[in-house]
Amino acid sequence: MSLINTVKKIFSNNDPVKTEGDSNGDESTPPSIESSEKPADNFPELPQERMTINLSVIKESNTSSPQSDEILIKAEPSVANDQCVFMVNRTLMEGYSWYFSSFESAAGSSLAEALFSLEDVESALILESTLTLTRKDKTIVDWKPLAKEVGAVVRKALEGGGPLISEKIIAEMPSEESVREGIQKSIDTEVNPGVAGHGGHITLQSVKGNTVTIQMGGGCQGCSAADLTLKQGIHSSFRKAVPMVGAILDETDHSAGVNPYF
Amino acid sequence: MPKLNSFKVKVETGDQGTAGPVMFSINRHTLPLENVVGDTGAGDVFEGGFEVNSFAHSLTLVGPEKGQWHIKKITVDFDCEGSQPYSVTYGEVTLDETSQANLWQDPPQLVFDV
Incomplete structure (x- = not known):
């Protein structure tokens, strides 16, 4: 019996296994495979698991929105590309945040209405000077074309000067x-x-x-x-x-x- | 998880050095750094690297087998597939035979003006 067949037999069933040289047809006295195994204490000890320390990272952020007369907007897609955060150097909503889940929920909020006029926008979350969008078409990984459109829409809404968020939303805000x-x-x-x-x-x-x-x-x-x-x-x-x-x-x-x- | 082509690490030792060799662990496989320059004595600067060419699930700097190694600063230069090379600098840490320091940091997010 070849070594491969021996190994196959070991893993395929619990029948006694014959080793090379025992093929004498005597099925009544199966040889023990234990005899060819090394004693357990001959195995080297497994290395001890080390504690992993997470170090403090010293790095410079490049995502701040500087103060400028010009409206500056930076887009940062998430790692999974399921959402994109837009950082604006203007306050979009003060003191509160708001989640717009649909076009209907945007009624009366000029910024959200403008965003939902873009075909692929699924939801919008506005928090202080950031805007987080998800898109309907999850198969598209490149946010740049939509982000450019979003940038133009946000800029236009800000330049319009009207209330970005519906006054009704602010008035009914819970405690x-x-x-x-x-x-x-x-x-x-x-x-x-x-x-x-x-x-x-x-x-x-x-x-x-x-x-x-x-x-x-x-x-x-x-x-x-x-x-x-x-x-x-x-x-x-x-x-x-x-x-x-x-x-x-x-x-x-x-x-x-x-x-x-x- | 990006494919890590290669990385270089620069370690600035603080008050307490170590004899070495400096080992790192990639995906739980411990290996010595290659193309090493410098030393790991107190106040010394050590540099090394490795051509990984694989996906990095974890990357750590392994502590010395004996004694403590006080590290003042670690700078890692990453070369990953699909992103610009980037550097991460870590702060102070003391490693020993029971510890290792995480070196891995995902590539920085793509940020663009719109």
């Missing part, structure tokens, strides 16, 4: 206390029971206006799927619980911890 209460209830009754199965938990860090900041802990911290989890699960739970919640920020450092995901 921080009611936002905090609704989000905390959503975390306690829906989100945390859901992520507990993965060893994770979510805590509400702060509420500013209608902008909430959360932190992910346990199994969520360092999880490569945390961004997806956050967007798909937690966002929809929060928006269902508090329809007027604006930006949902994640303060978790997913690269921190003793053995973060890389």
Whole structure:
């Protein structure tokens, strides 16, 4: 019997295996394969797992929006290309943030109406001087053509001078206390029971206006799927619980911890 | 996750040096750095690199097998496929036989004016 066949037999069933040189037809006395194995203590010890330290990065940011008379807009697509953040050197919304989920939700808000006039815009989140867009066609990875159109639309809306966000939205903005209460209830009754199965938990860090900041802990911290989890699960739970919640920020450092995901 | 063509690392040792050799770990495979220049004694500057030509899931600088290595600054020059070469500078750290320092940093996001 060849060595390959011997190995195949070892892995294919639990029948006793004959080794080379034992092919004498005597099936009643199967030779032991243990005799050819090295004793367990001959194997080298596995190297001890080292603790991975994440160092502080000393780097210069190139994404700031300088003060200028001219309207300056920078676009930064996400790594996954599922959204693009536009940084403007003007305030788009002060004190609050707002999530426009559809063309209908944009009614009365000149900036959002203009954005939804672009065919491929799916949703818009406005927070201070930033605008985060998602697009309908998820197969397109190049944001440049749409981003140029967005830049022109934002510039035109700002130059128009009118209110960028509907006055009705501002007037009906919920109190921080009611936002905090609704989000905390959503975390306690829906989100945390859901992520507990993965060893994770979510805590509400702060509420500013209608902008909430959360932190992910346990199994969520360092999880490569945390961004997806956050967007798909937690966002929809929060928006269902508090329809007027604006930006949902994640303060978790997913690269921190003793053995973060890389 | 980009394909890492190669990287170069420059390590500035602080008060406490190490005898070496300087090892790094790529995707949990520990290897010595190549084309090394300089030293890892107190106050010395050490440089080395490696032609990886593979996808980097993790990249770390491995601590010395004995004693402590006080590092003042680490600068890593990355050459990844599909992006401009970029550099990352890390701050102070002390490594020993139980630790390693993460060197990996994704390429900077593409930012453009619109």
